[in-house]
Amino acid sequence: MKLLLSFDSTTVKKPIISKVTLESGALINILRASVGARKGEIIIEVPEEKVEIVEKILKSEGVFVSELKKAVEKNEERCVHCGACISVCPTEAIKRDAENKVVVEEKLCIHCGACVTSCPTQALNLPSI
Amino acid sequence: MKTVQEINRKILDGNVCVVTVKKMKEIVEELGTEKAAREVDVVTTATFGAMCSSGVFFNFGHADPPIKFRKVWLNDVEAYAGIAAVDAYLGATKLSESNEKYGGAHVIEDLVRGKEVELRAIGYGTDCYPRKEIKTEISLEDVNQAIMVNPRNAYQRYNAATNSSDRLLKTYMGTLLPNFGNVTFAGTGEISPLNNDPEFRTIGIGTRIFLCGAKGYIVGEGTQHSPPYATLMVKGNLKEMKAEYMRAAFFSGYAPTLFVGIGVPIPVLDEDVAKATSIRNSQIETKILDFGVARRNRPVVRWVTYEELVSGKVEINGQEVRTSSLSSFYMAEKIMNDLKKLIEKGEFLLSEPIEKLPKVQEVKPMRQREVVVVKKVMNPAITIRSDTKIEEAAKIIIEKNINHLPVVDDDQKLVGIVTSWDIARAVALELEGSVNKIMTKNVITVYPEDPIEIAASKMERYKISALPVIDTKKRVLGIVTSEDLSRLIAR
Ligand code: SF4
Ligand code: SF4
Numbered sequence: 001m002k003l004l005l006s007f008d009s010t011t012v013k014k015p016i017i018s019k020v021t022l023e024s025g026a027l028i029n030i031l032r033a034s035v036g037a038r039k040g041e042i043i044i045e046v047p048e049e050k051v052e053i054v055e056k057i058l059k060s061e062g063v064f065v066s067e068l069k070k071a072v073e074k075n076e077e078r079c080v081h082c083g084a085c086i087s088v089c090p091t092e093a094i095k096r097d098a099e100n101k102v103v104v105e106e107k108l109c110i111h112c113g114a115c116v117t118s119c120p121t122q123a124l125n126l127p128s129i
Numbered sequence: 130m131k132t133v134q135e136i137n138r139k140i141l142d143g144n145v146c147v148v149t150v151k152k153m154k155e156i157v158e159e160l161g162t163e164k165a166a167r168e169v170d171v172v173t174t175a176t177f178g179a180m181c182s183s184g185v186f187f188n189f190g191h192a193d194p195p196i197k198f199r200k201v202w203l204n205d206v207e208a209y210a211g212i213a214a215v216d217a218y219l220g221a222t223k224l225s226e227s228n229e230k231y232g233g234a235h236v237i238e239d240l241v242r243g244k245e246v247e248l249r250a251i252g253y254g255t256d257c258y259p260r261k262e263i264k265t266e267i268s269l270e271d272v273n274q275a276i277m278v279n280p281r282n283a284y285q286r287y288n289a290a291t292n293s294s295d296r297l298l299k300t301y302m303g304t305l306l307p308n309f310g311n312v313t314f315a316g317t318g319e320i321s322p323l324n325n326d327p328e329f330r331t332i333g334i335g336t337r338i339f340l341c342g343a344k345g346y347i348v349g350e351g352t353q354h355s356p357p358y359a360t361l362m363v364k365g366n367l368k369e370m371k372a373e374y375m376r377a378a379f380f381s382g383y384a385p386t387l388f389v390g391i392g393v394p395i396p397v398l399d400e401d402v403a404k405a406t407s408i409r410n411s412q413i414e415t416k417i418l419d420f421g422v423a424r425r426n427r428p429v430v431r432w433v434t435y436e437e438l439v440s441g442k443v444e445i446n447g448q449e450v451r452t453s454s455l456s457s458f459y460m461a462e463k464i465m466n467d468l469k470k471l472i473e474k475g476e477f478l479l480s481e482p483i484e485k486l487p488k489v490q491e492v493k494p495m496r497q498r499e500v501v502v503v504k505k506v507m508n509p510a511i512t513i514r515s516d517t518k519i520e521e522a523a524k525i526i527i528e529k530n531i532n533h534l535p536v537v538d539d540d541q542k543l544v545g546i547v548t549s550w551d552i553a554r555a556v557a558l559e560l561e562g563s564v565n566k567i568m569t570k571n572v573i574t575v576y577p578e579d580p581i582e583i584a585a586s587k588m589e590r591y592k593i594s595a596l597p598v599i600d601t602k603k604r605v606l607g608i609v610t611s612e613d614l615s616r617l618i619a620r
Binding site for chain 1: 304376377380381388451453462
């Protein structure tokens with residue numbers, strides 16, 4: 001499951017991810033991070049069975065946690081279903097459906113952004129974190 | 130045998146049989162060409178892809194007092210004004226002077242979407258056209274003509290692209306991942322117009338087509354026409370076009386361009402026409418070129434069929450590589466269906482070509498003065514061994530008044546490079562010992578036969594001032610510096 005963590009000026013300074021990894025024993029994958037001096041946001045991927053404990057530890061540290069369901073966002077008005085984005089996606093999250101429309105399989109998207117710059121019609125955007 | 134006139138009569142009588150070329154292939158497979166030719170009157174074909182050679186001729190009407198454009202911009206995108214006073218041609222790939230992701234294609238789409246754009250122009254100020262500048266807003270309704278004329282559209286087939294280099298490339302063929310990471314291709318293969326009439330029996334000068342939602346016409350063969358890589362020059366009235374059948378695009382790291390939707394109806398005159406429309410992707414071949422080599426003659430990695438390209442995976446050097454299409458099969462199918470409906474409703478009649486497209490034409494390279502290669506400008510390199518002492522290297526650099534020392538092994542093979550900067554740094558840090566410690570091991574190099582432009586772009590990209598010239602065995606043949614090049618290339 002993908003979790004969106006929001007840090008404030010106090011929590012941002014602490015080595016919280018390391019702490020969570022050590023205490024929960026969960027293999028955490030950092031997908032995206034935007035961390036500044038006063039606040040930060042990080043998207044992590046956590047194995048389903050560890051979500052509960054990871055969330056608990058994070059919250060006890062004062063981190064705001066929410067589940068991230070959204071994948072990269074596709075503007076259907078601009079997308080022409082060419083498929084230029086398909087082969088650049090590392091997780092094969094972008095596919096053609098039976099009608100030859102290009103679709104993103106949300107749960108496979110790791111928010112890497114590779115498809116965003118490859119789209120000629122600027123139809124793709126990472127949801128702001 | 131049927132004639133175009135007979136088919137048109139059927140269209141007007143409302144009993145014409147139109148199928149998409151996708152369906153036609155099934156029909157031919159099932160019934161054979163003879164029966165298919167009897168049953169089907171019209172086959173619709175289409176393509177929808179980024180077509181750089183596209184643009185629009187405008188006539189803006191006269192201002193008061195009147196102006197003869199010296200230069201004209203639409204939303205800061207310059208249009209060609211070297212024609213009559215208030216005529217101009219706006220090309221799809223022309224970049225805006227103030228917005229790096231906006232170009233001619235975007236102006237065209239904005240106009241079709243009913244938006245106003247800013248027209249800015251400067252004039253000569255003549256007796257008949259005294260005005261020297263103008264700034265105003267215009268919409269598609271305000272202009273007298275907006276005629277799309279695309280010098281090269283609807284490529285029959287196109288070379289696919291991959292990238293052997295270790296750098297991600299941003300090209301007009303989209304994003305090419307390093308180390309053969311992906312393959313991109315263009316064209317819609319077996320449903321594309323020209324693949325279904327390779328003899329140009331029904332597609333020719335004067336053929337009425339579907340162009341971005343409007344009725345358009347084939348003007349003739351397009352630029353770079355070279356069957357089986359045939360192309361079309363087309364025209365249509367921008368005022369009648371619909372935004373859903375076109376899309377402004379921007380290929381990151383390259384330029385703006387326009388996705389153009391084209392549908393071409395093929396009258397099934399006889400069995401031969403029916404047979405031609407049964408072509409399959411497995412019969413359409415093209416090359417995969419290596420864009421990792423920045424030369425005109427990019428190496429052919431392999432030949433490939435559209436069947437493999439469309440399948441999503443092709444094999445290169447024993448590895449499965451994923452493919453990306455740059456054309457939209459979804460939109461092409463939509464256009465085939467929409468054109469089919471227009472014909473069935475009697476709103477779109479077929480036309481006979483008044484002249485054939487040329488069947489043989491070659492594409493020549495540009496006549497150039499002389500391609501200067503690295504070999505001609507390189508200097509002999511003074512090389513050292515990796516066990517050379519730093520002190521010794523410093524001495525050589527000062528004595529010979531040079532900045533770069535390629536480091537070689539016993540066989541003269543390149544293993545590193547030491548620059549005067551490395552030496553200065555070593556001295557400042559009081560490092561001692563051999564240059565092995567301080568040399569750069571990952572050396573950027575060129576080959577003697579590379580044009581000097583390649584050397585220049587490598588220096589620019591890696592922000593370095595010299596490149597060892599090596600042979601295929603990595604033996605150092607010489608060195609070329611930015612000074613050698615700056616004398617020859619205006620940058
Ligand atoms: S590259 Fe862009 S336009 Fe093409 S299918 Fe992907 S999202 Fe759509
Ligand atoms: S953001 Fe990355 S993982 Fe998600 S769809 Fe785009 S390329 Fe695939």
